[in-house]
Amino acid sequence: xxxxxxxxxxxxxxxxxxxxxxxxxxxxxxxxxxxxxxxxxxxxxxxxxxxxxxxxxxxxxxxxxxxxxxxxxxxxxxxxxxxxxxxxxxxxxxxxxxxxxxxxxxxxxxxxxxxxxxxxxxxxxxxxxxxxxxxxxxxxxxxxxxxxxxxxxxxxxxxxxxxxxxxxxxxxxxxxxxxxxxxxxxxxxxxxxxxxxxxxxxxxxxxxxxxxxxxxxxxxxxxxxxxxxxxxxxxxxxxxxxxxxxxxxxxxx
Amino acid sequence: xxxxxxxxxxxxxxxxxxxxxxxxxxxxxxxxxxxxxxxxxxxxxxxxxxxxxxxxxxxxxxxxxxxxxxxxxxxxxxxxxxxxxxxxxxxxxxxxxxxxxxxxxxxxxxxxxxxxxxxxxxxxxxxxxxxxxxxxxxxxxxxxxxxxxxxxx
Numbered sequence: 260x261x262x263x264x265x266x267x268x269x270x271x272x273x274x275x276x277x278x279x280x281x282x283x284x285x286x287x288x289x290x291x292x293x294x295x296x297x298x299x300x301x302x303x304x305x306x307x308x309x310x311x312x313x314x315x316x317x318x319x320x321x322x323x324x325x326x327x328x329x330x331x332x333x334x335x336x337x338x339x340x341x342x343x344x345x346x347x348x349x350x351x352x353x354x355x356x357x358x359x360x361x362x363x364x365x366x367x368x369x370x371x372x373x374x375x376x377x378x379x380x381x382x383x384x385x386x387x388x389x390x391x392x393x394x395x396x397x398x399x400x401x402x403x404x405x406x407x408x409x410x411x412x413x414x415x416x417x418x419x420x421x422x423x424x425x426x427x428x429x430x431x432x433x434x435x436x437x438x439x440x441x442x443x444x445x446x447x448x449x450x451x452x453x454x455x456x457x458x459x460x461x462x463x464x465x466x467x468x469x470x471x472x473x474x475x476x477x478x479x480x481x482x483x484x485x486x487x488x489x490x491x492x493x494x495x496x497x498x499x500x501x502x503x504x505x506x507x508x509x510x511x512x
Numbered sequence: 513x514x515x516x517x518x519x520x521x522x523x524x525x526x527x528x529x530x531x532x533x534x535x536x537x538x539x540x541x542x543x544x545x546x547x548x549x550x551x552x553x554x555x556x557x558x559x560x561x562x563x564x565x566x567x568x569x570x571x572x573x574x575x576x577x578x579x580x581x582x583x584x585x586x587x588x589x590x591x592x593x594x595x596x597x598x599x600x601x602x603x604x605x606x607x608x609x610x611x612x613x614x615x616x617x618x619x620x621x622x623x624x625x626x627x628x629x630x631x632x633x634x635x636x637x638x639x640x641x642x643x644x645x646x647x648x649x650x651x652x653x654x655x656x657x658x659x660x661x662x663x664x665x
Contacts, residue, residue, distance in 0.1 A: 264656060265628070267663055272534065272628045274609045279533035280542050282525035285518045288549050 517553050520564050525549075527630075528572055534625040535576035535618050537610075540583075548575040566640045573641055577618045612662040620655035623648055 525545065532541035532548075548571035552558055561567045613621060619641075626637045634648040643651075 264660055264663075268624065268656070268659055269628045271609050271612055271659070271663075272625060275534050275613055276530045276625075276629055278538040279526075279530045280538050282529040283542050283546050285521045285525075288521060288546055288553075289518075 515564075520568075521549060524565055524568055528568055530629070531569065531622070531625055532572050532576060534613065534629075535573065535621050536579050536583075537613075540579055544575045544579055545572060548572045551575070566642070569640050570642050573618065573622050576622075580618050608663070612659055615658050615662050616655050617651075619643075620651050620658070623651040624655045624659075627652055 528545045528549070529541050532544040535541075536544050549568065552564075552568055552571045558567075616624065622641055623637055626632045626640060627634075632640065634645050634652065638645045638648045641648075
């Protein structure tokens with residue numbers, strides 16, 4: 260009986276281990292290390308600088324909060340806020356580049372965090388269009404992870420404050436309760452504005468292809484939203500190639 | 513002759529990624545390994561480490577536990593935000609194997625992986641991840657009990 264359980268556990272572990280990704284290269288790791296870290300010198304000065312920067316940032320935030328409280332301004336941050344402008348380093352990719360990258364034909368260019376909140380219009384094969392914000396990031400390691408988390412945190416804060424925008428109906432919300440699967444935050448649609456809203460961080464392998472379907476103006480908006488949900492769930496089951504983040508229609512909120 | 517960080521990483525990267533995959537799943541495994549290795553290489557004590565393999569395994573386990581906590585917190589926030597306005601999605605059919613892994617704590621996952629994949633005895637597992645022999649046996653017993661329930665259920 261115990262042997263049988265051991266065999267089943269062994270098979271289970273084998274199955275999970277089989278899904279292990281390729282390790283990041285040492286160059287990826289090395290790029291995350293600051294200069295002179297291996298020498299052991301300069302650790303304390305760097306820490307002091309980091310502490311000073313953190314302290315300055317905290318004081319600035321506290322000052323801003325104090326000013327805000329003092330002015331009795333009750334406005335909450337809303338997703339209706341104007342998106343941040345992309346800076347000079349920001350490289351928004353074109354729809355063709357996105358699809359090529361998502362299909363594995365090319366490597367996507369890497370933008371920065373401002374890019375994710377810049378407007379980006381994708382035209383589909385039928386001449387329809389939709390506005391969305393997109394980043395495709397194939398980098399690995401803490402830099403990518405930190406950006407990914409920052410964006411997710413920002414989205415969570417924004418959506419938590421304002422909920423769904425008027426006129427939007429939710430199709431799916433995240434029900435994930437483990438770190439094993441990537442999250443699907445939510446998908447919503449609006450019949451009035453014909454917009455899809457997709458908030459979260461997703462694997463992109465099949466999403467890119469289904470984006471074309473989702474953008475098809477022949478389909479009812481609700482149906483397009485459901486196509487995306489199915490696509491995302493399929494992606495979440497393990498065929499992800501590129502991890503990215505996609506927000507559809509955020510500029511309409 | 514001292515072995516370089518690149519050589520150490522080259523030697524252990526694949527097994528560390530496998531280990532992280534069992535702990536946090538394939539999507540976060542590479543990031544967890546990257547973060548752990550960078551933390552380890554940056555640590556002032558790194559140059560004095562006698563057993564880099566054990567050190568890196570512990571770093572991956574610690575990072576995985578932090579990742580799991582952050583992820584759980586994020587999911588809670590998102591569910592709270594989404595539940596106000598959204599129709600709850602029907603339960604997504606999950607692969608049995610992922611559900612079984614999800615039922616274990618990170619330490620239990622670590623012990624199961626090292627026992628069943630690396631074929632280590634409890635003493636070796638304990639030495640590798642820096643816990644007592646008894647703790648390994650407890651984690652393994654609880655993991656087996658949980659897995660039996662999930663796999664039979």
